[in-house]
Amino acid sequence: MAVITSVPGISITVHVNGEVAQEYPPLDPTDECTPSPPPHICYIESKSNQSFLVRLTLSPERTTSETNAILFTVFIDGMFAGGQIVYRRSTRQLGSPMIVDIKDQIIQSDVAGHCIRRSFSFSPVSLVEETTQAMVERDSRRAKSLGCIVVNLATCKPGATRVMQPLVPWRNSDFVLAEKAMKGKELSHGTSYTQEILAPTPSCAAAHDITPLGKYIFRYRSRAALQRELIIPQTPPPPDESFITSELGSMSDEHVRYLAKEFLRIKREREVKQETPAxxxxxxxxxxxxxxxxxxxxxxxxxxxxxxxxxxxxxxx
Known part of the structure:
Protein backbone atom coordinates (compact mmCIF):
# COMPACT_ATOMS: atom_id res chain seq x y z
CA MET A 1 0.00 0.00 0.00
CA ALA A 2 1.56 3.23 -1.18
CA VAL A 3 1.29 6.02 1.39
CA ILE A 4 3.00 9.42 1.45
CA THR A 5 3.25 10.93 4.93
CA SER A 6 2.58 14.40 3.57
CA VAL A 7 -0.69 13.13 2.05
CA PRO A 8 -2.55 11.69 5.07
CA GLY A 9 -5.75 9.71 4.70
CA ILE A 10 -5.06 8.57 1.12
CA SER A 11 -3.50 5.30 -0.06
CA ILE A 12 -2.85 4.01 -3.58
CA THR A 13 -2.68 0.33 -4.51
CA VAL A 14 -2.33 -1.67 -7.72
CA HIS A 15 -4.50 -4.80 -7.94
CA VAL A 16 -3.39 -7.60 -10.27
CA ASN A 17 -5.98 -10.28 -11.09
CA GLY A 18 -8.06 -9.09 -8.14
CA GLU A 19 -5.22 -9.23 -5.58
CA VAL A 20 -3.25 -6.35 -4.06
CA ALA A 21 0.21 -6.36 -5.66
CA GLN A 22 3.08 -6.69 -3.19
CA GLU A 23 5.33 -3.65 -3.27
CA TYR A 24 9.14 -3.84 -3.21
CA PRO A 25 11.31 -0.78 -2.47
CA PRO A 26 14.01 0.27 -4.97
CA LEU A 27 17.64 -0.50 -4.17
CA ASP A 28 18.56 3.19 -4.00
CA PRO A 29 15.69 5.72 -4.08
CA THR A 30 18.21 8.57 -4.40
CA ASP A 31 18.99 7.39 -7.94
CA GLU A 32 15.55 8.58 -8.99
CA CYS A 33 14.70 12.19 -9.67
CA THR A 34 13.52 13.78 -6.43
CA PRO A 35 11.10 16.62 -6.99
CA SER A 36 9.51 18.30 -4.00
CA PRO A 37 7.69 16.59 -2.44
CA PRO A 38 9.52 13.33 -3.28
CA PRO A 39 7.39 10.60 -4.92
CA HIS A 40 6.61 7.20 -3.49
CA ILE A 41 8.54 4.69 -5.66
CA CYS A 42 8.16 0.91 -5.60
CA TYR A 43 8.30 -2.20 -7.79
CA ILE A 44 5.55 -4.76 -8.34
CA GLU A 45 5.52 -8.14 -10.08
CA SER A 46 3.80 -8.49 -13.46
CA LYS A 47 2.77 -11.62 -15.35
CA SER A 48 1.80 -11.84 -19.00
CA ASN A 49 -1.91 -11.40 -19.84
CA GLN A 50 -2.93 -10.54 -16.28
CA SER A 51 -5.35 -7.63 -15.87
CA PHE A 52 -4.83 -4.88 -13.32
CA LEU A 53 -6.38 -1.71 -11.91
CA VAL A 54 -5.28 1.25 -9.81
CA ARG A 55 -7.23 1.98 -6.59
CA LEU A 56 -7.45 5.09 -4.44
CA THR A 57 -8.73 4.61 -0.88
CA LEU A 58 -9.90 7.67 1.04
CA SER A 59 -10.02 7.16 4.82
CA PRO A 60 -13.02 8.40 6.86
CA GLU A 61 -10.75 11.01 8.47
CA ARG A 62 -9.84 12.64 5.17
CA THR A 63 -12.17 15.57 4.58
CA THR A 64 -13.23 16.46 1.05
CA SER A 65 -15.95 18.60 -0.46
CA GLU A 66 -17.06 20.15 -3.74
CA THR A 67 -14.69 23.04 -3.11
CA ASN A 68 -11.83 20.84 -1.82
CA ALA A 69 -11.77 17.70 -3.98
CA ILE A 70 -8.99 15.26 -4.93
CA LEU A 71 -7.86 15.06 -8.56
CA PHE A 72 -6.81 11.43 -9.19
CA THR A 73 -5.03 10.78 -12.53
CA VAL A 74 -3.19 7.72 -13.85
CA PHE A 75 -0.54 7.49 -16.58
CA ILE A 76 0.63 4.09 -17.86
CA ASP A 77 3.77 3.75 -19.98
CA GLY A 78 3.78 7.53 -20.37
CA MET A 79 0.22 7.70 -21.76
CA PHE A 80 -2.87 9.09 -20.00
CA ALA A 81 -5.00 6.15 -18.83
CA GLY A 82 -7.79 7.80 -16.83
CA GLY A 83 -8.72 10.21 -14.08
CA GLN A 84 -11.46 11.18 -11.64
CA ILE A 85 -12.37 14.02 -9.31
CA VAL A 86 -12.98 12.50 -5.89
CA TYR A 87 -15.02 13.89 -3.00
CA ARG A 88 -17.79 12.69 -0.70
CA ARG A 89 -21.13 13.72 -2.07
CA SER A 90 -23.27 12.91 0.97
CA THR A 91 -22.96 12.67 4.75
CA ARG A 92 -23.73 8.94 4.52
CA GLN A 93 -20.20 8.35 3.22
CA LEU A 94 -18.48 10.03 6.18
CA GLY A 95 -18.15 6.95 8.42
CA SER A 96 -16.50 4.54 5.97
CA PRO A 97 -13.58 4.53 3.53
CA MET A 98 -14.25 5.69 -0.02
CA ILE A 99 -12.82 3.54 -2.82
CA VAL A 100 -12.27 4.75 -6.39
CA ASP A 101 -10.89 2.46 -9.13
CA ILE A 102 -9.38 3.33 -12.48
CA LYS A 103 -9.58 0.01 -14.30
CA ASP A 104 -10.08 0.92 -17.94
CA GLN A 105 -9.43 3.56 -20.55
CA ILE A 106 -12.29 5.41 -22.28
CA ILE A 107 -11.86 5.91 -26.03
CA GLN A 108 -14.05 7.04 -28.91
CA SER A 109 -16.47 4.72 -30.71
CA ASP A 110 -18.45 4.93 -33.96
CA VAL A 111 -21.76 4.79 -32.05
CA ALA A 112 -23.27 8.17 -31.14
CA GLY A 113 -23.49 8.80 -27.40
CA HIS A 114 -21.30 5.80 -26.64
CA CYS A 115 -17.65 5.09 -25.93
CA ILE A 116 -15.43 2.05 -25.71
CA ARG A 117 -14.01 1.03 -22.34
CA ARG A 118 -10.94 -1.19 -22.54
CA SER A 119 -9.17 -2.73 -19.55
CA PHE A 120 -5.45 -2.83 -18.72
CA SER A 121 -3.37 -5.98 -19.21
CA PHE A 122 0.34 -6.84 -19.00
CA SER A 123 1.94 -7.88 -22.31
CA PRO A 124 5.45 -9.36 -22.68
CA VAL A 125 8.33 -7.40 -24.20
CA SER A 126 10.55 -9.11 -26.78
CA LEU A 127 13.97 -7.92 -27.92
CA VAL A 128 15.62 -8.02 -31.34
CA GLU A 129 19.34 -7.65 -32.03
CA GLU A 130 19.58 -6.55 -35.67
CA THR A 131 17.94 -3.13 -35.97
CA THR A 132 18.45 0.22 -37.65
CA GLN A 133 19.74 3.28 -35.85
CA ALA A 134 16.33 4.93 -36.27
CA MET A 135 14.66 2.01 -34.48
CA VAL A 136 17.19 2.14 -31.64
CA GLU A 137 16.54 5.85 -31.12
CA ARG A 138 12.76 5.37 -31.24
CA ASP A 139 12.83 2.46 -28.79
CA SER A 140 15.17 4.34 -26.44
CA ARG A 141 12.48 7.00 -26.07
CA ARG A 142 9.80 4.34 -25.49
CA ALA A 143 11.91 2.53 -22.90
CA LYS A 144 12.08 5.61 -20.67
CA SER A 145 8.42 5.32 -19.70
CA LEU A 146 7.68 1.66 -20.44
CA GLY A 147 6.85 -0.64 -17.52
CA CYS A 148 5.72 2.23 -15.31
CA ILE A 149 2.42 3.27 -13.68
CA VAL A 150 2.39 6.87 -12.43
CA VAL A 151 -0.37 8.21 -10.17
CA ASN A 152 -0.69 11.96 -9.58
CA LEU A 153 -2.79 13.43 -6.76
CA ALA A 154 -3.79 17.06 -6.38
CA THR A 155 -6.45 19.15 -4.70
CA CYS A 156 -8.85 20.95 -7.00
CA LYS A 157 -12.19 22.64 -7.36
CA PRO A 158 -14.59 20.89 -9.78
CA GLY A 159 -16.11 22.94 -12.57
CA ALA A 160 -19.38 22.51 -14.41
CA THR A 161 -20.43 19.01 -15.48
CA ARG A 162 -20.39 18.13 -19.18
CA VAL A 163 -20.27 15.07 -21.44
CA MET A 164 -16.79 13.57 -21.61
CA GLN A 165 -14.79 13.80 -24.80
CA PRO A 166 -13.25 10.28 -25.08
CA LEU A 167 -9.66 9.79 -26.16
CA VAL A 168 -8.76 9.09 -29.76
CA PRO A 169 -8.01 5.34 -29.97
CA TRP A 170 -4.60 4.02 -30.91
CA ARG A 171 -3.40 0.53 -31.72
CA ASN A 172 -1.87 -1.72 -29.11
CA SER A 173 1.91 -1.95 -29.29
CA ASP A 174 3.58 -5.25 -30.09
CA PHE A 175 6.38 -4.37 -27.62
CA VAL A 176 9.17 -5.57 -29.92
CA LEU A 177 12.14 -3.40 -28.96
CA ALA A 178 15.75 -3.07 -30.03
CA GLU A 179 18.05 -4.70 -27.48
CA LYS A 180 20.52 -1.81 -27.78
CA ALA A 181 17.77 0.60 -26.70
CA MET A 182 17.43 -1.04 -23.27
CA LYS A 183 20.79 0.26 -22.00
CA GLY A 184 20.80 -2.17 -19.10
CA LYS A 185 17.13 -1.74 -18.16
CA GLU A 186 15.26 -4.92 -17.28
CA LEU A 187 11.98 -4.31 -19.10
CA SER A 188 9.78 -7.41 -19.27
CA HIS A 189 6.25 -6.05 -19.88
CA GLY A 190 4.24 -3.19 -21.30
CA THR A 191 0.52 -2.47 -20.99
CA SER A 192 -1.97 -3.41 -23.68
CA TYR A 193 -5.71 -2.74 -23.73
CA THR A 194 -8.15 -5.66 -23.85
CA GLN A 195 -11.81 -6.61 -23.28
CA GLU A 196 -13.31 -3.71 -25.18
CA ILE A 197 -16.89 -2.92 -24.09
CA LEU A 198 -19.33 -0.49 -25.69
CA ALA A 199 -20.86 1.76 -23.01
CA PRO A 200 -22.71 5.11 -22.71
CA THR A 201 -20.33 8.07 -22.65
CA PRO A 202 -20.02 9.28 -19.04
CA SER A 203 -20.10 12.88 -17.85
CA CYS A 204 -17.12 14.69 -16.37
CA ALA A 205 -16.08 18.02 -14.90
CA ALA A 206 -13.11 20.28 -15.48
CA ALA A 207 -10.69 20.77 -12.58
CA HIS A 208 -9.74 24.28 -11.42
CA ASP A 209 -7.32 25.66 -8.80
CA ILE A 210 -5.12 22.55 -9.04
CA THR A 211 -2.50 22.14 -6.29
CA PRO A 212 -0.22 19.04 -6.49
CA LEU A 213 -0.27 16.71 -3.48
CA GLY A 214 1.92 13.73 -4.35
CA LYS A 215 3.15 11.29 -6.97
CA TYR A 216 3.22 7.47 -6.79
CA ILE A 217 5.41 5.45 -9.17
CA PHE A 218 4.91 1.70 -9.63
CA ARG A 219 7.50 -0.03 -11.82
CA TYR A 220 6.21 -3.39 -12.98
CA ARG A 221 8.53 -6.25 -13.92
CA SER A 222 8.45 -10.03 -14.21
CA ARG A 223 9.79 -11.99 -11.24
CA ALA A 224 12.94 -12.91 -13.18
CA ALA A 225 13.54 -9.25 -14.09
CA LEU A 226 13.05 -8.20 -10.45
CA GLN A 227 15.68 -10.76 -9.45
CA ARG A 228 18.12 -9.56 -12.10
CA GLU A 229 17.70 -5.99 -10.85
CA LEU A 230 18.30 -7.31 -7.28
CA ILE A 231 14.91 -5.96 -6.17
CA ILE A 232 14.04 -9.40 -4.77
CA PRO A 233 16.51 -12.17 -3.84
CA GLN A 234 17.37 -15.04 -6.13
CA THR A 235 15.83 -18.43 -5.34
CA PRO A 236 18.62 -20.97 -5.99
CA PRO A 237 17.78 -24.70 -6.12
CA PRO A 238 18.84 -26.91 -3.18
CA PRO A 239 22.63 -27.65 -3.23
CA ASP A 240 22.22 -31.39 -3.95
CA GLU A 241 19.76 -30.77 -6.76
CA SER A 242 22.05 -28.15 -8.25
CA PHE A 243 25.00 -30.57 -8.17
CA ILE A 244 23.01 -33.44 -9.69
CA THR A 245 21.61 -31.24 -12.43
CA SER A 246 25.10 -30.02 -13.28
CA GLU A 247 26.57 -33.54 -13.34
CA LEU A 248 23.76 -34.99 -15.46
CA GLY A 249 24.04 -32.12 -17.89
CA SER A 250 27.68 -32.99 -18.58
CA MET A 251 26.98 -36.71 -19.24
CA SER A 252 26.11 -38.38 -22.52
CA ASP A 253 22.68 -39.97 -23.01
CA GLU A 254 24.33 -43.41 -23.03
CA HIS A 255 26.00 -42.77 -19.66
CA VAL A 256 22.73 -41.57 -18.14
CA ARG A 257 20.94 -44.74 -19.32
CA TYR A 258 23.74 -46.88 -17.87
CA LEU A 259 23.44 -45.17 -14.47
CA ALA A 260 19.67 -45.65 -14.53
CA LYS A 261 20.09 -49.40 -15.17
CA GLU A 262 22.65 -49.69 -12.35
CA PHE A 263 20.32 -47.86 -9.99
CA LEU A 264 17.47 -50.28 -10.80
CA ARG A 265 19.75 -53.32 -10.42
CA ILE A 266 21.02 -52.23 -6.98
CA LYS A 267 17.50 -51.37 -5.88
CA ARG A 268 16.26 -54.82 -6.90
CA GLU A 269 19.13 -56.59 -5.08
CA ARG A 270 18.28 -54.75 -1.88
CA GLU A 271 14.62 -55.68 -2.21
CA VAL A 272 15.53 -59.37 -2.67
CA LYS A 273 17.77 -59.33 0.42
CA GLN A 274 14.98 -57.82 2.48
CA GLU A 275 12.54 -60.52 1.27
CA THR A 276 14.96 -63.43 2.29
CA PRO A 277 15.81 -63.28 6.03
CA ALA A 278 19.16 -64.74 7.03
Missing amino acids: LSFKRTIDLTDDDVVEMNGRHSFKALKREGDNDVIELSD
Whole structure:
Protein backbone atom coordinates (compact mmCIF):
# COMPACT_ATOMS: atom_id res chain seq x y z
CA MET A 1 0.00 0.00 0.00
CA ALA A 2 1.56 3.23 -1.18
CA VAL A 3 1.29 6.02 1.39
CA ILE A 4 3.00 9.42 1.45
CA THR A 5 3.25 10.93 4.93
CA SER A 6 2.58 14.40 3.57
CA VAL A 7 -0.69 13.13 2.05
CA PRO A 8 -2.55 11.69 5.07
CA GLY A 9 -5.75 9.71 4.70
CA ILE A 10 -5.06 8.57 1.12
CA SER A 11 -3.50 5.30 -0.06
CA ILE A 12 -2.85 4.01 -3.58
CA THR A 13 -2.68 0.33 -4.51
CA VAL A 14 -2.33 -1.67 -7.72
CA HIS A 15 -4.50 -4.80 -7.94
CA VAL A 16 -3.39 -7.60 -10.27
CA ASN A 17 -5.98 -10.28 -11.09
CA GLY A 18 -8.06 -9.09 -8.14
CA GLU A 19 -5.22 -9.23 -5.58
CA VAL A 20 -3.25 -6.35 -4.06
CA ALA A 21 0.21 -6.36 -5.66
CA GLN A 22 3.08 -6.69 -3.19
CA GLU A 23 5.33 -3.65 -3.27
CA TYR A 24 9.14 -3.84 -3.21
CA PRO A 25 11.31 -0.78 -2.47
CA PRO A 26 14.01 0.27 -4.97
CA LEU A 27 17.64 -0.50 -4.17
CA ASP A 28 18.56 3.19 -4.00
CA PRO A 29 15.69 5.72 -4.08
CA THR A 30 18.21 8.57 -4.40
CA ASP A 31 18.99 7.39 -7.94
CA GLU A 32 15.55 8.58 -8.99
CA CYS A 33 14.70 12.19 -9.67
CA THR A 34 13.52 13.78 -6.43
CA PRO A 35 11.10 16.62 -6.99
CA SER A 36 9.51 18.30 -4.00
CA PRO A 37 7.69 16.59 -2.44
CA PRO A 38 9.52 13.33 -3.28
CA PRO A 39 7.39 10.60 -4.92
CA HIS A 40 6.61 7.20 -3.49
CA ILE A 41 8.54 4.69 -5.66
CA CYS A 42 8.16 0.91 -5.60
CA TYR A 43 8.30 -2.20 -7.79
CA ILE A 44 5.55 -4.76 -8.34
CA GLU A 45 5.52 -8.14 -10.08
CA SER A 46 3.80 -8.49 -13.46
CA LYS A 47 2.77 -11.62 -15.35
CA SER A 48 1.80 -11.84 -19.00
CA ASN A 49 -1.91 -11.40 -19.84
CA GLN A 50 -2.93 -10.54 -16.28
CA SER A 51 -5.35 -7.63 -15.87
CA PHE A 52 -4.83 -4.88 -13.32
CA LEU A 53 -6.38 -1.71 -11.91
CA VAL A 54 -5.28 1.25 -9.81
CA ARG A 55 -7.23 1.98 -6.59
CA LEU A 56 -7.45 5.09 -4.44
CA THR A 57 -8.73 4.61 -0.88
CA LEU A 58 -9.90 7.67 1.04
CA SER A 59 -10.02 7.16 4.82
CA PRO A 60 -13.02 8.40 6.86
CA GLU A 61 -10.75 11.01 8.47
CA ARG A 62 -9.84 12.64 5.17
CA THR A 63 -12.17 15.57 4.58
CA THR A 64 -13.23 16.46 1.05
CA SER A 65 -15.95 18.60 -0.46
CA GLU A 66 -17.06 20.15 -3.74
CA THR A 67 -14.69 23.04 -3.11
CA ASN A 68 -11.83 20.84 -1.82
CA ALA A 69 -11.77 17.70 -3.98
CA ILE A 70 -8.99 15.26 -4.93
CA LEU A 71 -7.86 15.06 -8.56
CA PHE A 72 -6.81 11.43 -9.19
CA THR A 73 -5.03 10.78 -12.53
CA VAL A 74 -3.19 7.72 -13.85
CA PHE A 75 -0.54 7.49 -16.58
CA ILE A 76 0.63 4.09 -17.86
CA ASP A 77 3.77 3.75 -19.98
CA GLY A 78 3.78 7.53 -20.37
CA MET A 79 0.22 7.70 -21.76
CA PHE A 80 -2.87 9.09 -20.00
CA ALA A 81 -5.00 6.15 -18.83
CA GLY A 82 -7.79 7.80 -16.83
CA GLY A 83 -8.72 10.21 -14.08
CA GLN A 84 -11.46 11.18 -11.64
CA ILE A 85 -12.37 14.02 -9.31
CA VAL A 86 -12.98 12.50 -5.89
CA TYR A 87 -15.02 13.89 -3.00
CA ARG A 88 -17.79 12.69 -0.70
CA ARG A 89 -21.13 13.72 -2.07
CA SER A 90 -23.27 12.91 0.97
CA THR A 91 -22.96 12.67 4.75
CA ARG A 92 -23.73 8.94 4.52
CA GLN A 93 -20.20 8.35 3.22
CA LEU A 94 -18.48 10.03 6.18
CA GLY A 95 -18.15 6.95 8.42
CA SER A 96 -16.50 4.54 5.97
CA PRO A 97 -13.58 4.53 3.53
CA MET A 98 -14.25 5.69 -0.02
CA ILE A 99 -12.82 3.54 -2.82
CA VAL A 100 -12.27 4.75 -6.39
CA ASP A 101 -10.89 2.46 -9.13
CA ILE A 102 -9.38 3.33 -12.48
CA LYS A 103 -9.58 0.01 -14.30
CA ASP A 104 -10.08 0.92 -17.94
CA GLN A 105 -9.43 3.56 -20.55
CA ILE A 106 -12.29 5.41 -22.28
CA ILE A 107 -11.86 5.91 -26.03
CA GLN A 108 -14.05 7.04 -28.91
CA SER A 109 -16.47 4.72 -30.71
CA ASP A 110 -18.45 4.93 -33.96
CA VAL A 111 -21.76 4.79 -32.05
CA ALA A 112 -23.27 8.17 -31.14
CA GLY A 113 -23.49 8.80 -27.40
CA HIS A 114 -21.30 5.80 -26.64
CA CYS A 115 -17.65 5.09 -25.93
CA ILE A 116 -15.43 2.05 -25.71
CA ARG A 117 -14.01 1.03 -22.34
CA ARG A 118 -10.94 -1.19 -22.54
CA SER A 119 -9.17 -2.73 -19.55
CA PHE A 120 -5.45 -2.83 -18.72
CA SER A 121 -3.37 -5.98 -19.21
CA PHE A 122 0.34 -6.84 -19.00
CA SER A 123 1.94 -7.88 -22.31
CA PRO A 124 5.45 -9.36 -22.68
CA VAL A 125 8.33 -7.40 -24.20
CA SER A 126 10.55 -9.11 -26.78
CA LEU A 127 13.97 -7.92 -27.92
CA VAL A 128 15.62 -8.02 -31.34
CA GLU A 129 19.34 -7.65 -32.03
CA GLU A 130 19.58 -6.55 -35.67
CA THR A 131 17.94 -3.13 -35.97
CA THR A 132 18.45 0.22 -37.65
CA GLN A 133 19.74 3.28 -35.85
CA ALA A 134 16.33 4.93 -36.27
CA MET A 135 14.66 2.01 -34.48
CA VAL A 136 17.19 2.14 -31.64
CA GLU A 137 16.54 5.85 -31.12
CA ARG A 138 12.76 5.37 -31.24
CA ASP A 139 12.83 2.46 -28.79
CA SER A 140 15.17 4.34 -26.44
CA ARG A 141 12.48 7.00 -26.07
CA ARG A 142 9.80 4.34 -25.49
CA ALA A 143 11.91 2.53 -22.90
CA LYS A 144 12.08 5.61 -20.67
CA SER A 145 8.42 5.32 -19.70
CA LEU A 146 7.68 1.66 -20.44
CA GLY A 147 6.85 -0.64 -17.52
CA CYS A 148 5.72 2.23 -15.31
CA ILE A 149 2.42 3.27 -13.68
CA VAL A 150 2.39 6.87 -12.43
CA VAL A 151 -0.37 8.21 -10.17
CA ASN A 152 -0.69 11.96 -9.58
CA LEU A 153 -2.79 13.43 -6.76
CA ALA A 154 -3.79 17.06 -6.38
CA THR A 155 -6.45 19.15 -4.70
CA CYS A 156 -8.85 20.95 -7.00
CA LYS A 157 -12.19 22.64 -7.36
CA PRO A 158 -14.59 20.89 -9.78
CA GLY A 159 -16.11 22.94 -12.57
CA ALA A 160 -19.38 22.51 -14.41
CA THR A 161 -20.43 19.01 -15.48
CA ARG A 162 -20.39 18.13 -19.18
CA VAL A 163 -20.27 15.07 -21.44
CA MET A 164 -16.79 13.57 -21.61
CA GLN A 165 -14.79 13.80 -24.80
CA PRO A 166 -13.25 10.28 -25.08
CA LEU A 167 -9.66 9.79 -26.16
CA VAL A 168 -8.76 9.09 -29.76
CA PRO A 169 -8.01 5.34 -29.97
CA TRP A 170 -4.60 4.02 -30.91
CA ARG A 171 -3.40 0.53 -31.72
CA ASN A 172 -1.87 -1.72 -29.11
CA SER A 173 1.91 -1.95 -29.29
CA ASP A 174 3.58 -5.25 -30.09
CA PHE A 175 6.38 -4.37 -27.62
CA VAL A 176 9.17 -5.57 -29.92
CA LEU A 177 12.14 -3.40 -28.96
CA ALA A 178 15.75 -3.07 -30.03
CA GLU A 179 18.05 -4.70 -27.48
CA LYS A 180 20.52 -1.81 -27.78
CA ALA A 181 17.77 0.60 -26.70
CA MET A 182 17.43 -1.04 -23.27
CA LYS A 183 20.79 0.26 -22.00
CA GLY A 184 20.80 -2.17 -19.10
CA LYS A 185 17.13 -1.74 -18.16
CA GLU A 186 15.26 -4.92 -17.28
CA LEU A 187 11.98 -4.31 -19.10
CA SER A 188 9.78 -7.41 -19.27
CA HIS A 189 6.25 -6.05 -19.88
CA GLY A 190 4.24 -3.19 -21.30
CA THR A 191 0.52 -2.47 -20.99
CA SER A 192 -1.97 -3.41 -23.68
CA TYR A 193 -5.71 -2.74 -23.73
CA THR A 194 -8.15 -5.66 -23.85
CA GLN A 195 -11.81 -6.61 -23.28
CA GLU A 196 -13.31 -3.71 -25.18
CA ILE A 197 -16.89 -2.92 -24.09
CA LEU A 198 -19.33 -0.49 -25.69
CA ALA A 199 -20.86 1.76 -23.01
CA PRO A 200 -22.71 5.11 -22.71
CA THR A 201 -20.33 8.07 -22.65
CA PRO A 202 -20.02 9.28 -19.04
CA SER A 203 -20.10 12.88 -17.85
CA CYS A 204 -17.12 14.69 -16.37
CA ALA A 205 -16.08 18.02 -14.90
CA ALA A 206 -13.11 20.28 -15.48
CA ALA A 207 -10.69 20.77 -12.58
CA HIS A 208 -9.74 24.28 -11.42
CA ASP A 209 -7.32 25.66 -8.80
CA ILE A 210 -5.12 22.55 -9.04
CA THR A 211 -2.50 22.14 -6.29
CA PRO A 212 -0.22 19.04 -6.49
CA LEU A 213 -0.27 16.71 -3.48
CA GLY A 214 1.92 13.73 -4.35
CA LYS A 215 3.15 11.29 -6.97
CA TYR A 216 3.22 7.47 -6.79
CA ILE A 217 5.41 5.45 -9.17
CA PHE A 218 4.91 1.70 -9.63
CA ARG A 219 7.50 -0.03 -11.82
CA TYR A 220 6.21 -3.39 -12.98
CA ARG A 221 8.53 -6.25 -13.92
CA SER A 222 8.45 -10.03 -14.21
CA ARG A 223 9.79 -11.99 -11.24
CA ALA A 224 12.94 -12.91 -13.18
CA ALA A 225 13.54 -9.25 -14.09
CA LEU A 226 13.05 -8.20 -10.45
CA GLN A 227 15.68 -10.76 -9.45
CA ARG A 228 18.12 -9.56 -12.10
CA GLU A 229 17.70 -5.99 -10.85
CA LEU A 230 18.30 -7.31 -7.28
CA ILE A 231 14.91 -5.96 -6.17
CA ILE A 232 14.04 -9.40 -4.77
CA PRO A 233 16.51 -12.17 -3.84
CA GLN A 234 17.37 -15.04 -6.13
CA THR A 235 15.83 -18.43 -5.34
CA PRO A 236 18.62 -20.97 -5.99
CA PRO A 237 17.78 -24.70 -6.12
CA PRO A 238 18.84 -26.91 -3.18
CA PRO A 239 22.63 -27.65 -3.23
CA ASP A 240 22.22 -31.39 -3.95
CA GLU A 241 19.76 -30.77 -6.76
CA SER A 242 22.05 -28.15 -8.25
CA PHE A 243 25.00 -30.57 -8.17
CA ILE A 244 23.01 -33.44 -9.69
CA THR A 245 21.61 -31.24 -12.43
CA SER A 246 25.10 -30.02 -13.28
CA GLU A 247 26.57 -33.54 -13.34
CA LEU A 248 23.76 -34.99 -15.46
CA GLY A 249 24.04 -32.12 -17.89
CA SER A 250 27.68 -32.99 -18.58
CA MET A 251 26.98 -36.71 -19.24
CA SER A 252 26.11 -38.38 -22.52
CA ASP A 253 22.68 -39.97 -23.01
CA GLU A 254 24.33 -43.41 -23.03
CA HIS A 255 26.00 -42.77 -19.66
CA VAL A 256 22.73 -41.57 -18.14
CA ARG A 257 20.94 -44.74 -19.32
CA TYR A 258 23.74 -46.88 -17.87
CA LEU A 259 23.44 -45.17 -14.47
CA ALA A 260 19.67 -45.65 -14.53
CA LYS A 261 20.09 -49.40 -15.17
CA GLU A 262 22.65 -49.69 -12.35
CA PHE A 263 20.32 -47.86 -9.99
CA LEU A 264 17.47 -50.28 -10.80
CA ARG A 265 19.75 -53.32 -10.42
CA ILE A 266 21.02 -52.23 -6.98
CA LYS A 267 17.50 -51.37 -5.88
CA ARG A 268 16.26 -54.82 -6.90
CA GLU A 269 19.13 -56.59 -5.08
CA ARG A 270 18.28 -54.75 -1.88
CA GLU A 271 14.62 -55.68 -2.21
CA VAL A 272 15.53 -59.37 -2.67
CA LYS A 273 17.77 -59.33 0.42
CA GLN A 274 14.98 -57.82 2.48
CA GLU A 275 12.54 -60.52 1.27
CA THR A 276 14.96 -63.43 2.29
CA PRO A 277 15.81 -63.28 6.03
CA ALA A 278 19.16 -64.74 7.03
CA LEU A 279 19.26 -67.90 9.17
CA SER A 280 20.94 -67.59 12.56
CA PHE A 281 21.92 -70.20 15.08
CA LYS A 282 24.27 -70.83 17.98
CA ARG A 283 26.98 -73.42 17.89
CA THR A 284 26.98 -76.24 20.51
CA ILE A 285 30.19 -77.43 22.18
CA ASP A 286 30.06 -80.98 23.58
CA LEU A 287 33.12 -82.46 25.32
CA THR A 288 31.65 -85.89 26.14
CA ASP A 289 30.53 -87.44 22.82
CA ASP A 290 32.68 -89.54 20.53
CA ASP A 291 33.08 -87.15 17.66
CA VAL A 292 35.62 -84.83 19.18
CA VAL A 293 38.27 -82.42 18.07
CA GLU A 294 41.20 -81.51 20.28
CA MET A 295 41.36 -77.85 21.25
CA ASN A 296 44.39 -76.17 22.84
CA GLY A 297 45.75 -79.61 23.81
CA ARG A 298 43.55 -79.83 26.95
CA HIS A 299 39.88 -79.74 25.98
CA SER A 300 37.83 -81.05 23.11
CA PHE A 301 34.46 -80.03 21.66
CA LYS A 302 31.76 -81.32 19.37
CA ALA A 303 29.97 -78.68 17.34
CA LEU A 304 26.28 -78.15 16.69
CA LYS A 305 24.14 -80.28 18.93
CA ARG A 306 20.46 -79.20 18.93
CA GLU A 307 17.70 -80.09 21.40
CA GLY A 308 14.35 -79.08 20.05
CA ASP A 309 14.56 -75.52 18.80
CA ASN A 310 17.49 -74.58 21.04
CA ASP A 311 21.24 -74.86 20.63
CA VAL A 312 22.86 -76.38 23.71
CA ILE A 313 26.40 -76.27 25.09
CA GLU A 314 27.40 -79.33 27.16
CA LEU A 315 30.58 -79.21 29.21
CA SER A 316 32.46 -81.89 31.19
CA ASP A 317 35.96 -82.57 32.41
